[in-house]
Each structure stands twice: as C-alpha cells, then as structure tokens.
Amino acid sequence: MEATGFDAWALSLTVFLPLAGVVVMLAIPRAQEELHKAVALVTSLATLGATLYVLIQFNYDRSSELQFLVDSSWIDVINSRYIIGVDGISLPLLALSAAVVPLCIIYSWKHIPDPGNAKA
Numbered sequence: 597m598e599a600t601g602f603d604a605w606a607l608s609l610t611v612f613l614p615l616a617g618v619v620v621m622l623a624i625p626r627a628q629e630e631l632h633k634a635v636a637l638v639t640s641l642a643t644l645g646a647t648l649y650v651l652i653q654f655n656y657d658r659s660s661e662l663q664f665l666v667d668s669s670w671i672d673v674i675n676s677r678y679i680i681g682v683d684g685i686s687l688p689l690l691a692l693s694a695a696v697v698p699l700c701i702i703y704s705w706k707h708i709p710d711p712g713n714a715k716a
Contacts, residue, residue, distance in 0.1 A: 647694035659684025
C-alpha cells in the first residue's frame with residue numbers, strides 16, 4: 597500500500613534532508629566553521645525529527661510489509677522509478693543512523709584538533 601499525505605514524504609525527507617544540508621554548506625565560505633557545524637547539526641536534527649515521525653506512525657503489526665512506500669516514475673525514457681519504503685528490519689537501522697549522526701556532530705564540536713596539530 598502506497599503512502600499518502602505527509603507519510604509519502606517522511607521517508608524521502610530522511611534521505612534528502614542531509615543532501616540539502618550539504619548543498620547549503622557548499623554555499624558557506626570555508627572560514628565560517630561554526631556556521632558549517634550549526635547547519636550540520638540543524639540538518640541532522642531535522643532528519644532525526646522525520647525519522648521519529650516514521651517511528652511513531654509505523655504500524656508494528658505489519659512490520660513484515662513495506663510501509664511509507666513511495667513508487668513513482670522518475671525517468672520515463674529509461675523506465676527508471678523512485679521506490680522507497682521501510683519494513684521492520686530496516687526501521688531500527690534507520691533510527692540508529694538518525695540518532696548517531698547528531699550525537700557525533702555534538703561530540704566533535706570542540707574535540708577535533710586544528711589541522712597540523714593532531715593528537716595521536
């Protein structure tokens with residue numbers, strides 16, 4: 597069963613929000629390191645929010661089936677399709693990935709040494 601409404605977008609947001617964050621960071625000058633970190637953190641937290649929505653709305657009684665399924669034509673000439681969905685096995689992996697990324701960004705905020713000053 598294909599997803600409708602926001603459910604159709606929720607899983608795609610977890611995939612494409614990090615890509616949007618990268619595009620934003622490409623436009624920021626390299627010298628503004630704090631802004632890069634802030635954009636990375638905000639993007640990862642937004643991705644975590646979309647993942648939490650998927651976790652809450654997931655029907656655990658039907659965990660063997662794909663949910664939040666999106667199946668749409670992408671490039672008709674080569675018969676390419678965009679298909680994405682999540683089932684009971686991939687859901688914890690999605691949640692773990694979405695939870696670990698903001699934690700890593702927060703941890704590394706002040707712990708990464710300056711270039712040329714490695715602490716090995």
